[in-house]
Amino acid sequence: MLPVTADDHLPGPVDRAPLPGGPVAVLTNPTAGRGRYRALLPRLLDGLAAAGRPVRLLPASGPGEAEAACRAAVADGAGALVAIGGDGTVHQALQAVAGTDVPFGPIPAGTGNDFALDTGFPADPLAAADVIASALRDGRRHTVDLARMSGVDGTERWYGAVLAAGFDAIVNERANRMRWPRGPRRYDLAIVVELARLRPRRYTMRLDGVPHEVDAVLVAVGNCPTYGGGMRICPDADPTDGLLDVVVAGRVDRRTLIRVKPRIYQGTHVSHPLVRSYRARTVELAAEGITTYADGERSLGLPVTISAVPGAVRLLR
Structure with a gap:
């Protein structure tokens, strides 16, 4: 069990402990937000790499492949999963990390970015990448709820x-x-x-x-x-x-x-x-x-x- 402390400025209890080993797996949807953030991808990846961990871009050409790639990355020991895109991209990534110890970072780069913004991430993708890189360096995670459908x-x-x-x-x-x-x-x-x-x-x-x-x-x-x-x-x-x-x-x-x-x-x-x-x-x-x-x-x-x-x-x- 990881230590949990309170933090009044960010949603959810905060864990402070070493993160799992392994690379940072990154799922990206280049068509999200009608492609307006596509040119930012190299800068976003550089921002994540500033945390000092290897960054691995996941290959995916559609929603089914994206979800499968995320599940495979988690099963293969990814230290974290990051989704660059909108709510659809986040949704695919959540299927892999929900209920696991693998931490997750959404970078809002879609038409709708509701989950990322409602859980306190900056609306600017570069700022969100900086927040995630900082959390990776510090071993910082905030736990929030999800809904499970059956x-x-x-x-x-x-x-x-x-x-x-x-x-x-x-x-x-x-x-x-x-x-x-x-x-x-x-x-x-x-x-x-x-x-x-x-x-x-x-x-x-x-x-x-x-x-x-x-x-x-x-x-x-x-x-x-x-x-x-x-x-x-x-x-x-x-x-x-x-x-x-x-x-x-x-x-x-x-x-x-x-x-x-x-x-x-x-x-x-x-x-x-x-x-x-x-x-x-x-x-x-x-x-x-x-x-x-x-x-x-x-x-x-x-x-x-x-x-x-x-x-x-x-x-x-």
Whole structure:
């Protein structure tokens, strides 16, 4: 067991002990953030190497290969894992380090960087690399919670930020099936299509064993407050409290949803009379025809069981 001390300025308890041996494995997504940070990669790698450890870039040409490369690096004795990219890249890396002693550092370089920013990393990639290098030199890690999902077939997935299981998940599913248009306009068109089809769905939830049945258009389960690049869907979620925040928008019509959705950026939507918030260690969630999206990535179909796992990842901060 590593020694744990309190630190009022950074999220989560801090471990101070020698880090595991082995190189720093680095996963990067050159297409993250539409490629605008690609030219920074040599400087980011140099910044990480300043910690005095060998740095090994992981080969990966897609999400499946990226996750497999991270798992292989951890199994081969990597001393740390760093992900350069957005929430999708972080999500792939978390599958490998969750529940292990291998420390992790996210460098925010994507369109959405919610997990990195919600856990206290700088928004500037070079500054984040400096923070991670400093933590590597000092043997410093901050433990934070993750959420663990379990499907009915026994499949398990981890996520760091938010699970979407309502309108936003349905929009993502629609956008991923569309061949045209490309880029962000595809997502905008998917919103228009799904708004026209908007209807409440019956959800069955068990929160720490207590049953709830609700008709809702939006359900989000947050370990962290934000998703979608800064939308504070679960504004009170804390990744160090051992709990999950569940936000449910009930029988909301199209006009109300359009009016309330911009308030998510400030987190003030939770004061709307049709929005309810819950908090639990374990969330069992079921509804027909919903494929969930975790950290913005396509994940498990409902029903799922989601558990808060305290201290599941050690962040290099």
